Amino acid sequence: MMVSDKKNIRKTFLDVQKLLTPKEVNEKSLMISDLFFKTFDLRSVKFLHIFLPIQKFNEVKTYFIIDKLLKDFPQINIIIPKTDIDSFGMTHFIFDKDLDFKENKWGIKEPVNGKIIEPKEIDLIIIPLLAFDESGNRVGYGKGFYDRFLAECKENVIKIGCTYHQPIKKISDANEFDIKMNHCITPEKIYNF
Numbered sequence: 274m275m276v277s278d279k280k281n282i283r284k285t286f287l288d289v290q291k292l293l294t295p296k297e298v299n300e301k302s303l304m305i306s307d308l309f310f311k312t313f314d315l316r317s318v319k320f321l322h323i324f325l326p327i328q329k330f331n332e333v334k335t336y337f338i339i340d341k342l343l344k345d346f347p348q349i350n351i352i353i354p355k356t357d358i359d360s361f362g363m364t365h366f367i368f369d370k371d372l373d374f375k376e377n378k379w380g381i382k383e384p385v386n387g388k389i390i391e392p393k394e395i396d397l398i399i400i401p402l403l404a405f406d407e408s409g410n411r412v413g414y415g416k417g418f419y420d421r422f423l424a425e426c427k428e429n430v431i432k433i434g435c436t437y438h439q440p441i442k443k444i445s446d447a448n449e450f451d452i453k454m455n456h457c458i459t460p461e462k463i464y465n466f
Contacts, residue, residue, distance in 0.1 A: 278446045282412045286403040286438060293331045293437070304460035305435050306337035312463050313433070315346055315397075320390060322352040322365060322398040325382050327414075332401060333435045339368070352390050355383040356418055363422050365390045392425035400434045400454060406444045409453035409466030423452040431455055440464060 326332035342351055351368035366384040374382040402411040411434055434457040457464045
């Protein structure tokens with residue numbers, strides 16, 4: 274796919290993603306996790322924001338990254354989002370063993386209690402997406418949660434997408450309000466923008 278609009282890209286890539294087997298999801302997600310830890314220097318990261326996957330969409334299993342962070346990077350606070358369906362906003366909680374989770378209407382596990390962190394405190398964000406282009410624009414699920422959240426973060430926050438797919442040439446309806454990623458990790462390589 275060379276150039277297309279977000280709606281068509283979203284449908285095409287979601288259809289492809291849903292066809293992945295559980296084995297493929299695990300293997301590709303582990304490759305993404307390995308590349309993340311081999312590539313990025315996390316010594317100055319205090320707050321790392323990461324999404325929990327929508328399993329019915331075969332989203333990248335970020336649990337591999339979370340498990341390694343908990344084991345090998347105790348100095349990093351892992352931040353997990355909770356969505357507000359009415360405002361299309363998000364609240365951000367520190368992940369810890371006392372956190373209670375509840376599944377939302379999209380099947381995403383979300384925290385229901387805990388210590389809240391403001392977006393300006395976050396140093397690095399691992400962003401969910403379906404597709405991206407060669408300029409670092411992303412196509413998510415179309416609700417705009419991450420667009421709103423990224424606009425609230427500090428200017429120098431590191432934005433890293435992760436997806437199973439290679440970039441497309443251009444998202445035709447990307448606009449100036451879309452916040453570009455700094456990097457995107459696929460199972461095969463990392464793209465830098």
